[in-house]
Amino acid sequence: MKLRARALSAALTLTAIVALSAPVFAADKVSLRLPWLLNVQSAGYVMAREKGFYADAGLDVDIMPGGPNLNSTALVASGANTFGTNDVGQILLGDANGMDLVMVAACFQRHPAGVVSMEKSGIKKPADLIGKTLAYTEGGPWTLTKAMLAKAGVSLDKIKLVVSPSDQLLVNGSVDARTDFVINEAVALDLQGHKTSSLLPSDFGISTYAEVIFAARKTVDSNPDLVKRFVAATQKGYDYAYAHKDEAVKTIVGLNNQLDPVQQTKQIELQESFVYTDFSRAKGACAFDGAVIGETEKTLREFGDLKTDVDASKTYSIEFIPAK
Known part of the structure; x- marks a missing residue:
């Protein structure tokens, strides 16, 4: 019995020594720069971190807010952040200005920019804006709106245009949309x-x-495994957030107590149809079609600020989306 006890003790000691000497792999530290302040628009990334999907992928992710003076494209291009999110137009404009960014996922399948009006105005289609007063500011919503009107055959000279960022003009009836x-x-x-x-x-x-995820080309080329792990874990985060919307709202409001939980609840419910379409349900959350990038390039060239030549086919890679 004593021999067996000694043998068992020796075996346990050896096991402990092996465990102590086993290499410990530190998680890769990366940062994600959001396009704006933290809210449920970023639910997928937050839940990927909070539920441990990033950690399971060997990633230690710092989610950092954007803002008026914090441009995600410039910060990723400079190396200040590993990944960023923004819309396709901003990334194409960055590439046109030499930033050399690569889109690797697209989590909002439909763009939430458009035209808002009071329901009583009866504006239901582009042609309904004829003869109405439309307030706008330069940027993505205005670029996409001009493209929509052109496609519908509605000339801008048939609409009264006002430059203003104020919602109050809409509320008090000074503008129609x-x-x-x-x-x-x-x-x-x-x-x-x-x-x-x-x-x-x-x-x-x-x-x-x-909500397009992008990185600097040097990151994509030098560490594709890092990019693949980040995209796969983010996809899990999106699926979890929209399967547990109440939990996602509670988590994000806990991180930013300036948010109204009622508004955030309504927003995430509305966002679901932007994230999940027939395409993304078939291909997986954040999957995308390169042809849409090409369409956006044409839209920006005709209706936006894209003046420099950019080869849209070189601005993205679909290889990092997990196969479904």
Whole structure:
């Protein structure tokens, strides 16, 4: 019995020594720069971190807010951040200015930019804007709106245009409609008791993506495994967030107590149809079609600020989306 006990003790000691001497692999530290302040628009990334999907992929992810003076494309291009999110247009413009960014996933299949009006205005289609007053500011919503109107055969000279970022003009009836992001601004107005309706370019033949994940080309080329792990874990985060929307809202409001939980709940419910389409349900969350990138390049060239030549086919890679 003593011999067996000694043998067992020796075996346990050896096991402990082997365990102590086994290599410990540190998680890869990466950062993700959001396009704007933290809210449920970023639910997929937050839940990927909070539920351990990034950790399981060997990643230690710092999710960092964007803002007026924090441009995700410039910060990723400079090496300050590993990954960023933004819409296709901003990334194409960055590449046209020498940033050399690569899109690796697209989590909002439909772009939430469009035209918001009061429901009583009766604006349901592009032609309904004829003779109306439309407020706009330069940027993505206005570019996509111009493309939508052109496709519908509605000339801008048939609409009264006003440059203004104010929702108050819409509320007090000074304008009939304004360009905006329908997943947040329209929800805020609805919660204030103003019933709204929206025109989305994505419903009228103008295709592009939002919440696109991108990295510097040198990151994609030198560490493709890192990119693949990040995209796969993010996909899991998106699926979890939209299967557990109440938990996602609670988590994000806990991280940013300036948010209204009621608004965030309504926003994430609205966002679901932007994230999950027939295409993404078949291919997986954040999957994308390179042809849409090409369409966006043409839209930007005709209606936006893209003046420099850029080869859209070199600005993305679909190889990092997990096979479904």
